[in-house]
Amino acid sequence: MATSVEFPIDKSLGTKLVYEMMRIRRFEEKAAEMYTKTFIRGFLHLYIGEEAVAVGVMSALTPEDNVLCTYREHGQALVRGIEAGKIMAEMYGKQEGCCKGRGGSMHLFDVSRRFYGGNAIVAGHLPLALGFALADKKMKRNGITVCFFGEGAMAEGEFHEAMNLAALWKIPLLFVCENNLYAMGTAIRYSHAVTELEKKGASYGIPSRAVDGMDIRAVLQATTEAVETIRREGGPYFLVCNTYRFRAHSMFDAELYRDKSEVEEWKKRDPIVMFSDYLVNNNLATHEELASLEKKVEEEVNESVRYAEAGTWEPVEQLEEFVYQT
Amino acid sequence: MxxxxxxxxxxxxxxxxxxxxxxxxxxxxxxxxxxxxxxxxxxxxxxxxxxxxxxxxxxxxxxxxxxxxxxxxxxxxxxxxxxxxxxxxxxxxxxxxxxxxxxxxxxxxxxxxxxxxxxxxxxxxxxxxxxxxxxxxxxxxxxxxxxxxxxxxxxxxxxxxxxxxxxxxxxxxxxxxxxxxLPDNAGAVDITRAAVRRQGTDLTIVTYGTGVYKALDAANELAATGLEAEVIDLRVLRPLDEATILESVKKTHRVLLVEDAWRSVGIAAEVSARITEKAFYELEAPVQRLCGVEVPIPYPKHLEDASVPQKEQIIEMAKSICAPVLN
Missing domain, CATH: 3.40.50.970 (Thiamin diphosphate (ThDP)-binding fold, Pyr/PP domains)
Structure with missing residues (x-):
């Protein structure tokens, strides 16, 4: 996957991108810590290793665009601008969370930012994304809809229905596959007969391409081109970001299905390290500036924990709220 | 018209x-x-x-x-x-x-x-x-x-x-x-309440869907035998309008539940449970259910008909529940 990336990155953009990736990394490391301390319960799916995908794709969007994600969505939620404290509080189950604590780690929503989950049935949100894009087309709005999913979702029928309908209806929808090579513990070679996933988009007549998901410049460039194509032609686009998750599937996962050496090999292509090196080598950042960003991120993450810990429990008397809109 | x-x-x-x-x-x-x-x-x-x-x-x-x-x-x-x-x-x-x-x-x-x-x-x-x-x-x-x-x-x-x-x-x-x-001007209807489709004093028939017209026909025939059945059309299966059901039970003290769906874990089972919880002492006879027979629906007409409640069965069961009244 040799890429010739020409995407122009100036100091300001470079700083923003690396900061966003660092913030996701540190936020999730802290979340894992709080999980082991049992402040966070349920499922916690970490994005560590895949940060270049969320930051690269999301940086090419506008506030008018709709975003739908999977249950591994802390990264996208942070980039979209949901406050770290509200996300942490949500994971703590506190009513100060972005969904009043009702959703938890897997269900982050913020309608004011057109951020529609946090969806935890694999591929179940792809049909929803169709509806958002269809409504934008019918109402002649400018927004596009971006739908993230893993390669595991591509084995579901809902993926294939959604691809066909998006192409048939010619709606402005960007499908982003975050191919991290494992559907929980099932390697891609055991779940897909054709592992060049972008070929599946082509079979529906949807412009498709694969990109190195560890290289944020490549992701940003590919997404920018994809979004331009969608806005120009009106129809869908399928982008496969080949990436890797450094951590376990969830906190319950003993990782029996892959060799540690494979993980170590991928860590050599850590998206944050690679992009930091790029910035330094091209005089877009100094080591001191990067260290200072890390310090800023550390403070923000610690503040998010303080916010979550200061949060309160919703009174149990309100248990039956949010079932019907009155 | x-x-x-x-x-x-x-x-x-x-x-x-x-x-x-x-x-x-x-x-x-x-x-x-x-x-x-x-x-x-x-x-x-x-x-x-x-x-x-x-x-x-x-x-x-x-x-x-x-x-x-x-x-x-x-x-x-x-x-x-x-x-x-x-x-x-x-x-x-x-x-x-x-x-x-x-x-x-x-x-x-x-x-x-x-x-x-x-x-x-x-x-x-x-x-x-x-x-x-x-x-x-x-x-x-x-x-x-x-x-x-x-x-x-x-x-x-x-x-x-x-x-x-x-x-x-x-x-x-x-x-x-x-x-x-249906009048030309029939328009939007309430979607929160059950409807009492026929007033009666001896028995409450609670049903929905295809059961409504069947129950009304049955009630008209029962009237000829001196039995006045109240017919409640649930209309709203969730959330259930408990009040309308309980009010009727308090009036008639006898209940027959009719639905096409299979008997186990059906709507009738839910309605029966609620009546038992909230109006048990109003009852003068056990709540009875007439539901779909628990079989995948067969193709032949006579077996298909036998799979769901029919008017004749409603009449028969209503009479049986009300036997003490008739005697």
Missing amino acids: NITYREAIKQAIREALRSDEKVFLLGEDVGRYGGAFAVSKGLLQEFGPERIMDTPLSEAGFVGAGIGAAIAGMRPIVEVMTVNFSLLALDQIANNAATLLHMSGGQINVPVVIRMSCGIGRQLAAQHSHSWEPIYAGIPGLKVLSAGTHEDARGMLLTALKDPNPVIIFEYTSMLNLERE
Whole structure:
């Protein structure tokens, strides 16, 4: 996957991108810590290793665009601008969370930012994304809809229905596959007969391409081109970001299905390290500036924990709220 | 004037499309074919393909799209050709439509209307004759309606489209050709209450869907034998209108529950439990159920008929419950 990336990155953009990736990394490391301390319960799916995908794709969007994600969505939620404290509080189950604590780690929503989950049935949100894009087309709005999913979702029928309908209806929808090579513990070679996933988009007549998901410049460039194509032609686009998750599937996962050496090999292509090196080598950042960003991120993450810990429990008397809109 | 049940539904869809440009109809064969049961025949010509959208056979895909479009500001009427195929979209309805308001802490409501043709009566055998109302009625977050009369076949849709929640409307295949009088000005109806379709003093028959006209016919025949049955049409299967049921029980003290769905874990089981919990000491006889026989629906007409409650059985069981009164 040799890429010739020409995407122009100036100091300001470079700083923003690396900061966003660092913030996701540190936020999730802290979340894992709080999980082991049992402040966070349920499922916690970490994005560590895949940060270049969320930051690269999301940086090419506008506030008018709709975003739908999977249950591994802390990264996208942070980039979209949901406050770290509200996300942490949500994971703590506190009513100060972005969904009043009702959703938890897997269900982050913020309608004011057109951020529609946090969806935890694999591929179940792809049909929803169709509806958002269809409504934008019918109402002649400018927004596009971006739908993230893993390669595991591509084995579901809902993926294939959604691809066909998006192409048939010619709606402005960007499908982003975050191919991290494992559907929980099932390697891609055991779940897909054709592992060049972008070929599946082509079979529906949807412009498709694969990109190195560890290289944020490549992701940003590919997404920018994809979004331009969608806005120009009106129809869908399928982008496969080949990436890797450094951590376990969830906190319950003993990782029996892959060799540690494979993980170590991928860590050599850590998206944050690679992009930091790029910035330094091209005089877009100094080591001191990067260290200072890390310090800023550390403070923000610690503040998010303080916010979550200061949060309160919703009174149990309100248990039956949010079932019907009155 | 007399119109068919089919025409009542069609009039509602047409009125909804005329009165709100955000409304569109989405489903399999709703356009060029005219609807699998000819309900939407002619609407494509009248409203065009943007508003009468034929979909491929992708139940999860287009039901999910309807849910998404509803969140994004449109007012889709999603037609699932029959309730049998709705199981392919159950993920979208149960995991998305019913949960999003809650998971988002009240941020996202889902004003989608999903219509599905339901029930038995056309010799379509075991995969095309389901009565799946109990599945949907068990899901918090959904409003579940059953159109057991022509008035409701027309009126429920209009009210459902104004509701901020996901609404499932069950329509009945076996009633499509049935003619009844419906005033020209019959419009939107309440979708929160059960309806007392006939007043009576000796027995309460609680039913819904295809049971409503059967129970009314049975009640008229029972009247000739001196038994006055009250007939309650549940209409709203979720959330249940307990008050109307309990009020009637307090008046008649005897209850017969009638439904096409299988007996185990059905709507009748739920109604029976609530009566037992809240009006047990009002009862002068055990609550009785007349439900679908627990068998996949068979193809031959005589066996199909025997699979669900018929008027004669309603009469017989009502007499048996009321035996002390008659004696």
